[in-house]
Amino acid sequence: MPARISFRVSTLLWQSPGRFEELLRYLTDFHDVVDDVAFFTGFTHPPLPLATIRAHAANMKPLLARFREAGFSAGINHLATLGHLDENLENSLRETWQHLVDIDGVVSKSCYCASDSQFLEYLRQAYRALAEAQPEFIWVDDDIRLESHQAGVTLACFCDLCLTDFSASTCKEWTREALREAFQRGPRESRLALRRQWLAHNRRYLARLLAHLRAAVDEVDPRIPLGLMTGETVYSGLGFDAFAQALAGPRSIEVKWRPGGGFYTDEVPSHLLAKAHSTGRQVSLLPPCIRDIQYEHENFPYQRRL
C-alpha cells in the first residue's frame, strides 16, 4: 500500500465553524499530500455521556460530508472507550457501573470495565451513534488496554466480574488477595503459568470488547472499517491476531492499525528512538492482512506552553 498521510482533527477545530472552514481550505491546498482526516470525539480522556456522543456525532455528520466532497477520506477517532485519565470528571460519564479495579482493590474514578453488561450496552449505543454519522472509518483509540490507566489504577482489571470470569476459565475460585499472593510467591513455574493464564485472560477480554464494538457498528453499516491504535502494552497480552480478527468481524472487512506510544515533547530526544523501536515491534506482531498501518506521530497541540 502506498504511504498515506492522515490528520487527527481536534474538537477545537471541527466544532468552531470558522476554524473548520479554515482547516478545510488549508488541507485542500495541500490535497496532494493529505489523504485522511479523523475527527476526535473529545479532548479529555474519560468516556463521555451518551447524549454528548450523540450530539457530537450529529454535528460531525455534515462536516465529514464536506471533507468527503473535497476528496478526502473522512472518519472519526473515538478518544475514550474504556477511559484513560482522571480529568474533567464532572462532564464525563458518571454511572455507578463497574469501574476498572487494580489488584489492591483500588477503583478507577474514570475508567469503566467491559465486563459490566450495562457499560457494554452504553458502548453499543455510543458506537451506533458514531456509525450513524456515516464516517468512512472509525478509529478506536489506545485506551483499549488493561494497563497504564493513570491516577491510581495502573494494572486492571480485578473487579468481582473479572475475577468470576478468570475463576471460570481456570476452574478455580480466585480472590484478589489469593491472586496477588499466587503471582508473587511459590515455585517459579507455577507463577509463570499463572501469569500466562492471566495474559490469555486479558487478550480474551480485549478481543471480546473489540468484537462487541464491531457488532455495534455492523448494526448500522457493516461496511465501515475499524482501526485500532496500540502501544507496546505487554500486560494487555499483545494479542494482535485476535484483536484484528475481532475488528474485521464476521465479514472479514478491512482493519486499520495505528502503532505508537507516548512521545510528547522533545525534552528527551532519545525517547523518539525508543518509540521507533517499539513501533517496529508492534508492526512485526501484526497479521499480514493488515495493510493500512499508520504510524502515530504525536505533536500534542493542546500541550500547555511553559
Ligand SMILES: [Zn+2]
Ligand atoms: Zn473488571
